[in-house]
Amino acid sequence: MRAGPLIRVILVALLLAAAATAVAIFVPWLPDQASEEAGRTDFVFWFVTAICIGIFAIVAAISVYSFVKFRVRPDDDSDGPPVHGHTGIEIVWTVVPLILVVAMLVVSSVALARNDRVPADHLRVEVLGQQFAWVFAYPEEGMEVGKHKLACIDRETRLIADRCKTSPNLRLPVGRSTRLYLTAREVIHSFFVPEFRLKQDAVPGMTTAITITPTKRGDYPVICTELCGLGHALMRSRAIVTSAAEFERWRRSPSGENGDTSP
Amino acid sequence: MAPGWLRAAWMTALFFGIGFGLVAGIRAFAGWDPAIDWEPIITVAALTMAPIGFLSGLGAFDYWLGWAFGAPTRPDDHSGHGARSWSDYFRINTDHKVIGIQYVTTTIVFFLVGGMLAMLVRAELARPEANFVDPQTYNELFTAHAALMIFLFVIPAFAGLANYVLPIMIGAPDMAFPRLNALSYWLLPIAGIMMLASFFFPGFGAGWTNYAPLAVEQPFGNVFFSMAVQWAGASSIATALNFLVTIITMRAPGMTFWRMPLLVWANFTTSLLVVIATPFIAGSQFFVMFDKVMHTNFFDFAEGGYPLGYQHIFWFYSHPAVYIMMLPGFGIASEVISAMSRKPIFGYRLMALSLMAILILGFSVWAHHMFVAGMAPWLRVPMMVTTLLIAVPTGIKVFSWLATTWEGRINFATPMLWAVGFVSMFVIGGLSGIFLGAVPIVIHTSDTYFVVAHIHYVLLGGSLFTIFAGIYYWFPKMTGRMYNETLGKVHFWLSFLAFNATFFPMHIIGVQGMPRRVYTYDPQFGNWNLFITISSFVLGASFIIFVYNMIVSWRSGKPAPSNPWRALTLEWQVSSPPPLFNFDEIPQVVGNPYEYGVPGARHAILSGERAPTGEAETVQR
Amino acid sequence: MSAHSETPHGGGHLHPPTANQSSRVDAPTLGMLLFIASEVMLFGSFFTAYFFVRVNAGAEWPLEPFELPKFVAGVNTAILVTSSFTIHWALQSIKRGNRAGLQAGLVLTLALGVTFLLTQFREYSRVGFSPADGAFGTIFYGLTGLHGAHVFVGLTLLTFATIRAFRGHFTPAHHHGVEIPGIYWHFVDVMWIVVYATIYLL
């Protein structure tokens, strides 16, 4: 291969990469970032995006270049050069993607491990998904955790203990890690808050868990993302992040009072 | 009575009656009340027995039954072979070429039906508040849309194209088991009609993945889905078995594995995937059906069942299934790109080996669909590793195609446009797959429109584009006529642009947090959705051009030469359409299939030609 | 069809050229082996469901009130294993041209297979639980029922072979019609041993 075409392909690739980067930067992709976990996820997201822009640019550049440069009229009867392969190049395009893949794996695994840890001093919230609403239950300090890792929700009868404060909205104090324990009543639901970048299915008969560390006060949508029947599209709730003091005040008020309207 | 539609009609009724009597009889005998319970009766009589009656009436089993009962063997007069008039396409036909055309036309009909369902989906989603259909109907629409596209379009369309060309490519007069081949085809319309009939019972709306326990809660139409998947699955296992036996035992002399065209390689690996993986979806659908009709407890957690078990079993099939839906397309792309670039495939052996690598890795990644499902957390990192590793063999294929076009003498006829369009669109879809494979990202994007975008970039930009490449490429061979090149190009460009306008924005709204499988959504996504809906109508309209082009060209296109693309593989060395038994004499294969530009190279010697000269042998490396 | 005297597409041949045989295995045997491979996977999906249920239960197996008739099932296992030998004998007989041996072997195999199925049905009516009784009942009937269905299919194939044997078909050179159902029958037997070991013994 002569150097000329190679340089031109690289130029086209750079052009395309610039265009793709513009799309990546100027389109508002990710929603607001409202948790520590979101920060790590977003880093992985942009890391993978950068690699993918590079790969896409190369592929698109070669396609466009050969589309323009090597096309002939349909009645052209000549053949191309009989090149069967080139071991060196083939090794390159096996090894380079392999390295990129390993890089993405390492970054992802690190972020995953950090997001998954269970801090010693965490707030405990239990979540019950049912057709078609969420119930969030707050066990009192020192309540005994049952054999299914749940204190408030009985997994067999799927009833919620009276001693727990319950709410249709998720209330969280800012800055403190919260561990959510999820289960479901009849079918699978999925708990998703885009601003937290966190999602976890709630499965009947099982307990699943995630850790959230909110960093910003606010009112975020809780969306059910697992098809759960006719009301799936409407199964929404709110995640309300307040200051620790305000959270404590809410928590001590009896259930049903001090409604879930204040931000 | 002679096999045919009349006999099929009364035998369908007869077998329905037998099924009815069987169920009602057993229930009466066992003292269950009521004896006439329609759910088990429809399951057994209408969904299991009636199709068998239909097939027997059509004559699918006549020969085998005669053999089984020891009837004296009569010499085969090949009357079930070949088509002399259009009515021969509507009976049990054992000619792989007729079956191939039956497959392709039937699957295109299902594609159009599935596409119309997608149009209804898009109409509902045009505005956030639109109430064009009710929620249950909406769920039924996208479920049936996906089920038709996957089980009755992409998988069998590839089987149909390969059915037509694969035996000729390896120099065989037909498939190894022609009667089984005919049976495989006739299972398809049964499966398709069953799936569509579900709408009236009323339909099933648990998504094409049909997750338990929601599936068990669905209306009775869900059983129609489960049984339709069984029939379609039986069809694809039978075809795969047939391909494998044909490829292994019926290659022409000289056609070693390393001389097989890549389409044959691709179908070889795909068939292995089908034979090994498809029984798992059969199992998963049996389980939900039993839970529903017989009140068993495979997935009822209150009785000790395990809901996540469904997902593991389902995805152990359905992840390999996405490669079942892609590898044959890789094969088609290799054929088209090499012939149209007038260059040998770059790195032929690595192309074949990477198919095998995808096959093996494909079995080890199923749980990447369950990253947020609550499965054992330790499974996530190993699944992420294998998932991302698949990028490596796939990348080898992509780069090899690009290298094949490099410095070629490229004829951008319609098949080549689709093939090149496929490469770039599939790379976008594959890269969004990488986002989904990276666990922290997929925790955010799972079950959002980002996944819907991924699905359509790989399935529409990948599978569908290669199916169109294949249809345009082999249209002259199958029909003996040329398609209209201008209309073909208009079809491509319109589809290509409208496709990107429809599905690229889905990445954006997905990352912003719009969930999938919803009939209404947050107004902040309203503008994008309106734009998507309008683009999707343009996309739908582009297929009208295709249908018009195919029908008109088939009837009155200009006659096709035997080898319009000057390709070297065997199917182009016989007339268009090929003779009844493909070859007068089995050809002798003497070289590789992609020796474009190699002076004096030969792939095969057909009867009536001179034996190979010494110089032809020397060009083989 | 009467039109097959005229040849379409101008080809001059009414008979296909004989295909090249490119492998040492013949097509029907290879087809049967591949079919068995997919059957093994079907059983695999049922075993997967079995282990999910069992691991999920986490308790002593079989679950508390249930008890399985190990001994009767053991005898039944012996019956089915014996039938593998009789079918083998039938095949060896026809290979040596002994038609009476072929017929006797096939009839014996059929009889043993039918006995197995009947014993199984009797067991179903006696075990005291139904498929709807908890996940344990479900998985027990699921696996044994799937296997029973395969015995039924195997018996159907063997019936065809028997009919043909009595109508004087097979010869020492041509006995695919016994050999291939025979392969399937051996598979059904081996599968039963696995099912028995898993469900009753493990």
Ligand code: HEA
């Ligand atoms: C033809 C079908 C097809 C194909 C080929 C693929 C290919 C891939 N898919 Fe996709 N997938 C689907 C069809 C397909 N998928 C469907 C239908 C669903 C949704 C099911 C549902 O829930 O309804 C799905 C869902 C899905 C999920 C689950 C998302 C979720 O629901 O949470 C994931 C997660 O890992 C995933 C990943 C991948 C990956 C990594 C590939 C890889 O094979 C892609 C490999 C290709 C490339 C990477 C591009 C080319 C490579 C290069 C140019 C080399 C260089 C690249 C790098 C170094 C990165 N897919």
Ligand code: HEA
């Ligand atoms: C090969 C697979 C395939 C193909 C080709 C398509 C094609 C299309 N798909 Fe689909 N789709 C899936 C596979 C596929 N899809 C899957 C697997 C899902 C997931 C389902 C689930 O969640 O369970 C899905 C889900 C899905 C959704 C998400 C639904 C939801 O989550 O709520 C949407 C929404 O826009 C959509 C849209 C479309 C559109 C607009 C097309 C268009 O490209 C269709 C264009 C084609 C036509 C419109 C046909 C044209 C026909 C005519 C014009 C008639 C002419 C007739 C004559 C002349 C006789 N699809």
Ligand code: CUA
């Ligand atoms: Cu709950 Cu969707």
Ligand SMILES: [Cu+2]
């Ligand atoms: Cu997958």
